[in-house]
Amino acid sequence: MIHATAIIHPAAQVGKDVRIGPYAVVGEHVVIGDRTTVGPHAVIEGRTAIGCDNQIFQFASVGAIPQDLKYRGEETTLRIGDRNIVREFVTLHLGTASGGGETVIGNGNLFMAYCHVAHDCHVGNQVIMANGSTLAGHVSVQDHAILGGLSAIHQFSRVGAHVMISGGAMVNQDIPPFTIAQGDRARTVGLNLVGLKRRGFSDETISAIKLAYRLVFRSGLRLEDALKKIMDEVGSVPEVASFVGFIRDSQRGIAR
Secondary structure, X not given: OEOOOOEEOOOOEEOOOOEEOOOOEEOOOOEXXXXXXXXXXXXXXXXXXXXXXXXXXXXXXXXXXXXXXXXXXXXXXXXXXXXXXXXXXXXXXXXXXXXXXXXXXXOOOEEOOOOEEOOOOEEOOOOEEOOOOEEOOOOEEOOXXXXXXXXXXXXXXXXXXXXXXXXXXXXXXXXXOOEEEEOEOOEEEEEOHHHHHHOOOOHHHHHHHHHHHHHHHOOOOOHHHHHHHHHHHHOOOXXXXXXXXXXXXXXXXXXX
């Protein structure tokens, strides 16, 4: 299962049925879960823990030190869940001490070629990052979000659950759940209705989300007034409550 030319530190922990290709490098503090595959010339280093059934393709760089001038070699981590696909030339970096100390990636995500996840990012589950999309430091991406090719997310910004970011978008504020964002600088342009229907959201839930969206983005109300009206009318719907909570928690402001 491990090619003779692969370089694996004796202290690295490699699970059962792991495949490691030619000239791959696995560092001292790396943990690789069962049935994970590591392609030729991939480099996995740092204090990186990888779960089970992941696919890491050739030339990927996983667990390199942050591209942050404040980093001074502190012992920070990268934690990756299960069933992720990391394609060619993807870069996933360790956290920094000032940013919480770890970069976290959930389960079932797809990182297409040339994607970048910077230090201290948190990526949820079932996220798709298309070719060349980039997360700057401290970015949060929630479950089922899709980032189009060559899109970029500014430091400390958040992308909500079930969001669709159009290709080439430059995101510098928070994108609320269930929406579509596009442009430079990116703004919300509608709801991701196709994605919601594909993921089994009921008609009643979608109707409530539509009302919430209209009140925030189309009514002309002050934001706090719109949020209060949403909670009064459809706040009992869990998805709507999460939509309102996301907006209220925003530090950078939402892209209206």
